[in-house]
Amino acid sequence: MAIAPYVPGKSTAEGGAKAVKLSANENPLGTSPHAKAAFAAAQSTLDRYPDPGACALRETLAAHYGLDAARIIYGSGSDDVLHLAAGAFAGPGDEIIFVRYGFAVYEIATRRVGAVPVVAPDRDYATDVDAILAAVTERTRIIFIANPNNPTGTFTPRADIARLHAALQLSVLLVIDQAYAEYIGADEDDHGLQLAMTAPNVLITRTFSKIYGLAAERIGWGYASPAIIEAMHRIRLPFNITTAGQHAAIAAVHDMAFVEAARAHNATWRAWLADEVAAMGNHGLRVVPSHANFLLVLFEGAVTAEAAYKGLMARGYIVRWLPGQGLPHGLRITIGTEDETRGLAAALRSVVEAPR
Numbered sequence: 001m002a003i004a005p006y007v008p009g010k011s012t013a014e015g016g017a018k019a020v021k022l023s024a025n026e027n028p029l030g031t032s033p034h035a036k037a038a039f040a041a042a043q044s045t046l047d048r049y050p051d052p053g054a055c056a057l058r059e060t061l062a063a064h065y066g067l068d069a070a071r072i073i074y075g076s077g078s079d080d081v082l083h084l085a086a087g088a089f090a091g092p093g094d095e096i097i098f099v100r101y102g103f104a105v106y107e108i109a110t111r112r113v114g115a116v117p118v119v120a121p122d123r124d125y126a127t128d129v130d131a132i133l134a135a136v137t138e139r140t141r142i143i144f145i146a147n148p149n150n151p152t153g154t155f156t157p158r159a160d161i162a163r164l165h166a167a168l169q170l171s172v173l174l175v176i177d178q179a180y181a182e183y184i185g186a187d188e189d190d191h192g193l194q195l196a197m198t199a200p201n202v203l204i205t206r207t208f209s210k211i212y213g214l215a216a217e218r219i220g221w222g223y224a225s226p227a228i229i230e231a232m233h234r235i236r237l238p239f240n241i242t243t244a245g246q247h248a249a250i251a252a253v254h255d256m257a258f259v260e261a262a263r264a265h266n267a268t269w270r271a272w273l274a275d276e277v278a279a280m281g282n283h284g285l286r287v288v289p290s291h292a293n294f295l296l297v298l299f300e301g302a303v304t305a306e307a308a309y310k311g312l313m314a315r316g317y318i319v320r321w322l323p324g325q326g327l328p329h330g331l332r333i334t335i336g337t338e339d340e341t342r343g344l345a346a347a348l349r350s351v352v353e354a355p356r
Contacts, residue, residue: 003111006104007324019313022334022344023320024215025150025180025294029265029337031213031248032258038251039217042244050243057241060250061221065193071223073232076240078179078207078220081232082144083109085203085222088231089173090115090141097135098144099127101152103177104325106144115141125288125296126154129164136172143168146177147190151322151332153290161190165202173228176204180292182211182259183266188291193223200225208245210293211262212252217245266293269341273333276345283352294334296327303352305329311351317344 008024054074062069075081082105090096092114098106100122110117118140120131127145136143143164148155165174176192195202203224209215219241222232252258270290277287277297284301299305309321309331317340320332335341 003108004104004324006108019316019318020336020340020343021318022336022340023318023332025210025292025332025334026215027211027213027262027293028335028340029213029258029262032252032255034255034258035212035214035248035252039244039248042247045243048243050239050241050246052238054241054246057219057221057246057250060253064253065223067197067223071226071229073222073224073229073236074241075220075222075236077209077218078177078205078222079105080218080240081203081205081220081222082106082175082177083112084232084236085142085173085175085205085228086110086113086115087235088228093139094141095137095139096142096144097132097140099132099149101125101149101326102144103146103150109144122152125152127156127160129156129160132164133167136168140172142173142175144175144177146179147192148180148184148291150179150292151294151320151325151327151330152288152296153292153294154288155184155188155291156190157188158190161192161195165195165199168201170201172201174199174202176202178204179207179210181206183263183293184291196223196225200227203228208249208252211259211266212249213258213262214245214248214252217242217248219245219249266335269338270295270335273335273341273345277348280349280352285352294332297331297333299329299331305331308348308351311354312344312347315347315350317347319344 058069058072061072086109090113094115095118096110096115097118097120099120107117118135120135122128192204196204203222205222208219274287277285283303286298288296312319322330
């Protein structure tokens with residue numbers, strides 16, 4: 001009962017009214033047409049179990065990224081893979097480190113296996129590698145890092161990731177959660193995947209729920225050394241990703257034009273929205289620099305995040321208020337379509353400028 005349940009972003013406004021949903025970091029461009037077609041075609045096999053080894057999906061990912069297919073794990077979203085890591089490598093009395101303002105699933109996965117959560121302080125909402133290293137003890141079994149981080153959008157540079165890994169004993173598993181990795185440029189790559197290719201104690205996790213637009217199908221995957229993957233497979237549920245989801249994910253990997261369009265759209269409108277919010281700085285609003293498909297907006301003036309959250313909902317926009325993650329003064333706002341983003345900015349301005 002010490003586990004605080006995961007609270008997803010709202011899908012409807014108060015009273016069930018229709019609203020623009022910018023609370024779950026979904027792709028505003030939808031899903032690749034090729035992935036949709038593959039999903040539809042796979043529905044003719046509803047009477048058969050999915051491929052338990054996800055062989056075609058693993059081979060596709062291996063060919064795309066230059067990996068060994070045998071070293072790919074898969075699950076119901078990357079959340080599932082994170083839980084598998086905790087279940088395989090930690091238990092009662094062990095410690096798992098994650099950062100303050102890190103992804104909520106890390107603490108849930110830690111407590112679920114009876115391990116002790118250890119929260120490392122942040123550095124202005126970003127991951128502080130030195131603080132993580134200072135928290136390591138002989139009982140540390142896993143370190144969870146999201147890069148870019150959710151819900152802050154901050155990014156840990158390649159040199160810091162390398163420095164963190166180099167300082168760890170091989171008995172500590174470094175899990176680099178790359179759910180938003182496709183939103184960063186090639187020159188910003190943290191080399192987490194390269195580390196997982198060569199280091200015996202690094203696991204990277206990724207998802208098809210964000211830039212690929214397959215959130216409904218819950219397809220996640222990870223890559224690590226053979227020993228790590230073999231241990232995780234021992235506790236993985238059989239048939240854990242659907243047939244249609246596997247086929248849609250394969251088609252999504254092949255449609256890089258859609259991925260590039262989604263990345264470009266996000267970069268354009270994330271920068272635009274950040275500038276709009278920065279212009280409201282005289283009302284106490286501050287944007288945390290983001291490398292993901294959302295912005296964390298901090299309310300440090302007279303207008304509270306709660307008031308802004310309710311005000312935006314009254315105007316037809318649902319964002320994510322984060323008191324349960326230690327950010328009662330923050331709203332996480334997903335980058336939407338052009339119309340949604342412009343409308344959100346106008347609604348936010350009307351909220352903060354409203355007479356009080």
